Amino acid sequence: MQVVVLAGGVGSRLRPWTATVPKPLLPVLDKTLLEHVVSSLPVDMVDEVVVAGGYKVDQIKAYFDTVDAPFDVRIVPEDEPLGTGGALGNCRDVVSGTFACFNGDIVSSLDATSLLERHRAHGSVGTLGLWEVEDPTRFGIVGLDENNRITRFKEKPQPEEVFSNLINAGSYIFNDDVFDWMPKGRHSLEREVFPKLAAEGLLSGVPFEGYFIDAGTPEAWSMAVKASIHHRRHSTGLVDGTSPSWFADETSRASVSPDADLAHSMVASGCSIGSSTVSMSTLLAGANIGQNCTLSSCLVGQHALIGDGCTLQGVVVDHNARVPDGTQQQGGSWPPSE
Secondary structure, eight states, rough: EEEEOOOOOOOOGTTGGGGGOOOOSSSSEEEEEHHHHHTTTTEEEGGGGEEEEOOOOOHHHHHHHHHSSSEEEEEEEESOOHHHHHHHTTTTTTOSSSSEEETEEEEEEHHHHHHHHHHHHHHHHEEEEEEEOGGGGGGGGEOOOTBBBBEEEESSGGGGGGOSSSEHHHHHEEGGGGGGGSSSOOOOOOIIHHHHHHHHTTTEEEEESSSSOOOOOOOOHHHHHHHHHHHOOOSSEEEEETTEEEEESSHHTTBBBTTTTEEEEOOOTTTTEEEEEESSEOOOOOTTEEEOOEEEEEOOOOEEETTTEEEOOOOOOOTOOEOOOEEEESSSSSOOOO
């Protein structure tokens, strides 16, 4: 089966990391984000991954040309932002039959084979994974009947327009005749295609439980790391601790001070952590955390140095950056954006 990954965004909320590397190639434990996205399907079902996007997609192709991935990767570039519909529509000449389509930053417990089974049983043009939330106003919401037909679809409703707490989870199974419902050029699946399909009874939905994370911010990225540790979404490395963290190797685990308080974090090779508190943070290769620091939901780049006595929350620290002793910052990036 072919899998289309919609990867058109520039990942601005994860800068400066994404200034040099596209978000799909950022590591979550020992796999790229793209590999986590695709893993909603069993690996033996995936023949080809079609990456639809424009931002640094050449790097994505180059990366998968050099690793032993269990699937082929094809790039369908966009010269200008085309929206979710336009990006998928660009793939109409390379995708055929029944195929999967995933937003490029979703880490979830969805087993997409359940979507495929429902899709085939209903004969729908499209079948969506659905997730229940308390506040659906930031998402696309669906009305679902007793037969799992989606009867209504509304993108980002106003509070008075809310008719459901089931949201579109960014994971789909389509037949290739979905392209017949899509105009050429820039458009939105959520605003222009799904409402029409729902009105014609051609859209189905499958609610799922477990976890659903849109890993587009430092806080959400940290949640994706925590979920990936808890659910063993890794092939190498080791997990240790009462609030378990993932270590790339035994050396990285040994480099953590016995007086450190480490929880739900990713520690790559060559890192060191002093007598500090680090929770739900990602430390890339060679990162160094000094003494008496407190880090929460931070992304610390390769060979970055966090000085003593720093307090950082939700900060993306650039590769090779130096954070001076005593720095306190909530949100944003380091060095601070001008």
